[in-house]
Amino acid sequence: MRALIVTGTPLLIxxxxxxxxxxxxxxxTYSPRAAMASSPAAPVSDLHTxxxxxxxxxxxxxxxxxxxxxxYSARETTxxxxxxxxxxxxxxxxxxxxxxxxQGGPGFESPRPAEASGWIKKACEGYRVILLDQRGTGLxxxxxxxxxxxxxxxxxTVEYLKNFRADNIVRDAEFIxxxxxxxxxxxxxxxxxxxxxxxxxxxxxxxxxxxxxxxGLPPIGQGCTADSVYRACFEQVVSQxxxxxxxxxxxxxxxxxxxxxxxxxxxxGVPLPSGGILSPKGLQCLGLVGLGSGGGFERLHFMLxxxxxxxxxxxxxxxxxxxxxxxxxxxMEFDSNPLYAVLHESIYCQGASSKWSAHKVRSEPQYExxxxxxxxxxxxxxxxxxxxxxxxxxxxxxxxxxxxxxVAHMLSEVEDWPPLYDINALNNNQVPVAAAVYYEDMYVxxxxxxxxxxxxxxxxxxxxxxxxxxxLRDSGSHVFDQLMSMLHGRKPQx
Numbered sequence: 001m002r003a004l005i006v007t008g009t010p011l012l013i014x015x016x017x018x019x020x021x022x023x024x025x026x027x028x029t030y031s032p033r034a035a036m037a038s039s040p041a042a043p044v045s046d047l048h049t050x051x052x053x054x055x056x057x058x059x060x061x062x063x064x065x066x067x068x069x070x071x072y073s074a075r076e077t078t079x080x081x082x083x084x085x086x087x088x089x090x091x092x093x094x095x096x097x098x099x100x101x102x103q104g105g106p107g108f109e110s111p112r113p114a115e116a117s118g119w120i121k122k123a124c125e126g127y128r129v130i131l132l133d134q135r136g137t138g139l140x141x142x143x144x145x146x147x148x149x150x151x152x153x154x155x156x157t158v159e160y161l162k163n164f165r166a167d168n169i170v171r172d173a174e175f176i177x178x179x180x181x182x183x184x185x186x187x188x189x190x191x192x193x194x195x196x197x198x199x200x201x202x203x204x205x206x207x208x209x210x211x212x213x214x215x216g217l218p219p220i221g222q223g224c225t226a227d228s229v230y231r232a233c234f235e236q237v238v239s240q241x242x243x244x245x246x247x248x249x250x251x252x253x254x255x256x257x258x259x260x261x262x263x264x265x266x267x268x269g270v271p272l273p274s275g276g277i278l279s280p281k282g283l284q285c286l287g288l289v290g291l292g293s294g295g296g297f298e299r300l301h302f303m304l305x306x307x308x309x310x311x312x313x314x315x316x317x318x319x320x321x322x323x324x325x326x327x328x329x330x331x332m333e334f335d336s337n338p339l340y341a342v343l344h345e346s347i348y349c350q351g352a353s354s355k356w357s358a359h360k361v362r363s364e365p366q367y368e369x370x371x372x373x374x375x376x377x378x379x380x381x382x383x384x385x386x387x388x389x390x391x392x393x394x395x396x397x398x399x400x401x402x403x404x405x406x407v408a409h410m411l412s413e414v415e416d417w418p419p420l421y422d423i424n425a426l427n428n429n430q431v432p433v434a435a436a437v438y439y440e441d442m443y444v445x446x447x448x449x450x451x452x453x454x455x456x457x458x459x460x461x462x463x464x465x466x467x468x469x470x471x472l473r474d475s476g477s478h479v480f481d482q483l484m485s486m487l488h489g490r491k492p493q494x
């Protein structure tokens with residue numbers, strides 16, 4: 001069986017109706033027009049600057065920069081948010097509807113198209129695509145280890161970082177939509193970008209014409225849902241490990257040998273090129289990339305092929321190769337995108353703290369024994385890799401994260417996180433929504449995603465095991481076509 005199709009009844013809105021946004025003070029977006037009216041000295045160029053058109057094969061692009069409030073309730077400090085507009089060649093002046101893309105993460109910038117391909121090529125047939133670098137990423141006042149070092153106390157860093165979740169990302173989107181003088185637009189959300197799109201549906205549905213979700217239906221319960229997320233995801237991670245070792249059984253002994261080597265090394269690990277340390281539990285983090293995306297099994301296996309340096313001189317000491325250590329760090333990306341680690345658990349919090357949820361769940365008896373690498377070696381069973389989880393010890397072992405250790409601990413204790421979803425609004429949703437739900441998704445659990453889908457009125461679902469979480473990247477044109485077809489009342493093609 002390649003795919004299971006689940007459909008619901010679509011809700012239609014008049015595409016020619018221009019909405020007037022009436023929002024409560026709590027969720028009102030910051031209006032650039034209102035800002036200009038209240039401050040005549042601030043020209044439009046201070047809020048929105050537009051670059052010249054330039055080209056990549058079969059596409060035309062131009063850059064937009066927006067000056068938005070850091071905190072929409074205070075509006076005292078501003079940051080820059082970057083978005084790239086993409087159209088097909090010759091369509092620069094065409095009156096095309098807008099499609100906003102929200103990238104996965106948290107903490108990752110939008111793709112940089114080098115040519116017309118995948119979902120971007122397909123979308124540009126009928127849309128003017130906006131690739132948003134979510135605040136803090138890419139060219140949007142990027143938050144890096146070095147830029148965050150400008151704060152002189154961890155407390156100030158924490159207060160700043162609290163403004164970088166989905167609630168403010170979608171406020172930025174509404175700000176941008178008004179600057180572009182766009183009618184309600186279509187939003188495509190991948191993974192965490194889908195979480196943001198559901199926040200958008202909750203608080204600013206008037207700005208939306210259609211919503212497309214790929215692997216991006218978030219848990220929407222009150223409080224902190226991280227514990228339930230990690231329990232569910234650990235179950236899927238176990239399944240992915242079993243599949244991996246069934247495909248590459250020779251890697252059981254390969255990983256055993258590496259765990260023994262690391263555990264017997266001075267300090268319980270070996271130095272990484274950046275100055276961090278690779279320990280057995282750090283090694284297990286390779287599952288974050290290797291177990292959950294298309295082609296990940298193969299990439300992980302071929303990476304493990306190159307663990308050891310060759311012995312060129314008889315009697316030379318066995319040593320892990322530089323290429324393997326470098327590849328390990330490249331997979332993690334924490335040095336270039338630290339927001340992913342620092343804010344990861346907070347994306348599940350509404351009025352409650354996470355308290356290092358993944359660490360708590362892994363310490364529970366049913367998972368502690370399964371994921372103990374030393375016990376696995378002793379009992380001669382596979383060492384299980386972990387999935388999309390951030391642990392407190394990472395801020396000791398990963399060099400790029402060490403300066404943010406205290407910040408991460410303080411964020412894990414924050415309780416006053418504002419709401420990210422409005423279940424009542426979702427129950428009464430009138431925006432057409434089409435979602436791809438991946439049955440074997442390691443990052444966004446299938447059962448939890450289906451629970452959320454049941455609370456969004458009118459959503460149409462395409463449930464498939466044809467793709468993993470990376471479906472939009474692996475076969476973007478097909479996935480985009482399926483979702484667009486569903487918006488128009490047609491069943492997905494198998």
